[in-house]
Amino acid sequence: MSAHRLSKVLDATLPLDTARLLRVPPPAEQRRRDRHFLELALKHSELSRDPETRVGAIIVGPAGEVRSMGYNRFPEGIDESAERLGVRELKLSLMVHAELAAITNAARVGIPLQGCTLYFAQTDDSGLVWGGVPCTRCTEHILMAGIAEVISYPTKRANSKWHQDWAFARELFRESGLAHREIEFIPAAEHARDPSMAR
Numbered sequence: 001m002s003a004h005r006l007s008k009v010l011d012a013t014l015p016l017d018t019a020r021l022l023r024v025p026p027p028a029e030q031r032r033r034d035r036h037f038l039e040l041a042l043k044h045s046e047l048s049r050d051p052e053t054r055v056g057a058i059i060v061g062p063a064g065e066v067r068s069m070g071y072n073r074f075p076e077g078i079d080e081s082a083e084r085l086g087v088r089e090l091k092l093s094l095m096v097h098a099e100l101a102a103i104t105n106a107a108r109v110g111i112p113l114q115g116c117t118l119y120f121a122q123t124d125d126s127g128l129v130w131g132g133v134p135c136t137r138c139t140e141h142i143l144m145a146g147i148a149e150v151i152s153y154p155t156k157r158a159n160s161k162w163h164q165d166w167a168f169a170r171e172l173f174r175e176s177g178l179a180h181r182e183i184e185f186i187p188a189a190e191h192a193r194d195p196s197m198a199r
C-alpha cells in the first residue's frame, strides 16, 4: 500500500479511533457515570467517624475505572477515639481529608493518578449533601497528584467557616486550569423519575 493510500485509510478511521483512544463517553453516559461515582463517594463517606462532616472521595481513570477511594479519617495507626474526635481543634489537626486519603491510598500501592477525575461528596447528621470545590490544601494535593478534574455536588449554601478557604481554592482552580464541575444532587429515591438515569 502506498503512503498516500495508507494515509487515506488512517484519515477515514481517525474519528472513531480518536474517540476510542480518548475514551470520551457520550454525554448521557458521562452524566450517568458522574452521578454514579458521586453516589459512590457519598456512600463511602459513611465510613468516616467524624461527628460533624463526613466526606468521601473516589478517583476514577479515563476508562471509568476506579483507581482509589478515601474518606476523612485520622492517619493509619492513630487512635480515632471519641475523646479526640470530640475536641474540635485536636480533631481538625489530626483529620486527613478524604481527597488526600484517596491520593495517599493510591500512593501506598503505586497507582498513578495523572489525568484522573476526583469525585467527592460531603454530608452530616442533618442529611444535607454538598460538594463545591475541595479546600485549599486538598486542591494543592490534587494538583500535585496530576488529577485533571474534580466533580462534586453543588457548594454548601448554608454558613460555613470554610467559605473563605473555598474562595481561595477556586482561584487555584482558575490559575492552574484544574477543571471543576458540579452535578445536582438527586436522592436515590428520585432516580426513577429522572429520565437521564434511564438505561
Ligand SMILES: [Zn+2]
Pocket: 097, 098, 099, 134, 135, 136, 137, 138, 139
Ligand atoms: Zn480538604
